[in-house]
């Protein structure tokens with residue numbers, strides 16, 4: 080290999096790409112590989128001189144508007160790669176658009192993962208830049224980098240500019256949940272609804288709220304897979320193009336250093352990321368995706384770790400939906416490095432010595448960073464909320480389900496968590512829906528008898544049932560309750576929830592109903608007890624009755640779910656793991 084950054088050639092180890100382009104033992108194949116890559120103007124000198132070939136895994140396209148700006152940023156990436164002596168080769172990644180893909184974008188996370196593994200393994204690439212942004216693009220690309228384990232660095236597309244409507248910040252996703260309630264309650268009409276929602280997406284970039292996109296981009300940086308500060312720079316800012324250039328330069332050096340995903344994404348890095356996730360108020364999708372990345376690396380990480388490491392960490396970042404600000408404010412306040420610096424000052428970051436993509440430790444990268452707006456990024460001594468992490472609930476309804484305690488509203492707390500004898504538990508009567516279509520068809524039916532003592536259940540929406548696991552658990556109460564000022568009922572389900580939603584739902588229940596989980600045994604009217612202190616959730620019926628229902632369900636052939644609509648749905652259903660296990664393809668985690 081050649082060290083060009085220093086202006087001289089220093090042969091060390093042979094580059095992976097030389098097996099294709101410079102194999103003296105097989106001139107025939109070498110010529111065949113070469114001629115097609117020469118045919119658009121690359122020269123033999125370039126391909127045979129030991130320059131590293133750097134893939135740019137391009138997630139932007141017309142179908143993926145959140146990541147579309149990566150098409151522009153790739154120009155700066157290429158310039159950086161070439162300036163450092165590498166050769167860029169850009170290629171498309173299967174599009175994953177969170178809001179555009181039916182039935183759900185998460186169906187395609189594992190498909191994009193599989194396809195990228197094949198590209199990274201089968202083509203002459205010495206390293207790769209992962210262009211991340213929209214929700215599922217970040218985990219899909221990090222999972223593939225984990226499996227193939229060639230040097231890799233991530234580049235965020237950056238958040239959109241702040242949305243504004245009538246002088247008020249409108250955040251992507253979050254404003255939809257709020258405005259559809261106002262629409263249902265008759266406070267605004269369809270035109271105004273559309274205008275408010277559109278105002279929240281004023282530019283290129285990923286969602287400007289602390290939804291799954293900001294969460295996963297922040298965590299990619301906390302894991303050490305991006306340059307410091309890269310996650311939060313808004314997409315249209317000049318610094319975004321500049322950090323793309325620096326990312327391109329840096330990946331070439333990472334080839335020389337042979338710095339691989341497994342060197343960066345260690346157990347220590349994941350523990351740091353879990354802590355950062357609590358401090359930023361990260362999405363409930365984060366445990367699914369981080370558990371998946373960890374499994375592809377062979378690093379142990381489960382939902383018990385999320386509660387043990389993350390629950391007591393305070394919420395520092397004041398972004399919607401838990402707080403009030405948006406992506407530009409997060410960047411101006413200092414982004415991920417400032418959050419890490421606040422955690423370091425309080426001794427809360429477990430592993431300051433974890434190495435990152437720039438070759439330095441996360442502690443060295445962030446220690447001296449100052450928070451520039453302490454209302455947006457709070458010091459640990461003045462947090463938005465104490466103990467803002469997840470709890471991992473268990474019981475006869477499921478073996479694991481995640482609840483984000485930082486978004487429990489005062490209204491919710493007053494109604495459900497104010498019993499002085501039992502301040503952390505509540506009971507209610509189950510109202511059970513089998514999928515989002517069933518919910519929409521029946522929620523307004525007065526015969527359902529939904530009232531403020533109801534707990535809404537959504538089942539049939541896990542990785543097998545839906546398939547891919549739908550973001551549908553945060554269910555709006557019927558209009559009659561909304562009009563009485565009841566904005567949120569407790570919601571529980573085996574599906575997911577958008578990270579931009581502020582609902583304190585109990586999510587990602589595993590195993591799901593379609594995989595024989597306890598939710599399949601639940602019936603309308605069952606009394607259910609949820610204890611947040613003990614982290615339990617149970618149907619209050621006898622074990623005998625539960626067993627009787629289970630036998631009956633098995634006799635009926637199990638919990639029924641809709642047919643496959645595409646070949647991939649069928650293939651994935653046959654081999655996908657549960658949400659608590661990262662929703663990975665079970666056979667894929669054996670390949671490392």
Ligand code: FES
Nearest residue numbers: 145177213286292
């Ligand atoms: Fe793509 Fe939010 S929908 S980032």
Ligand code: MG
Nearest residue numbers: 177214577578
């Ligand atoms: Mg989403």
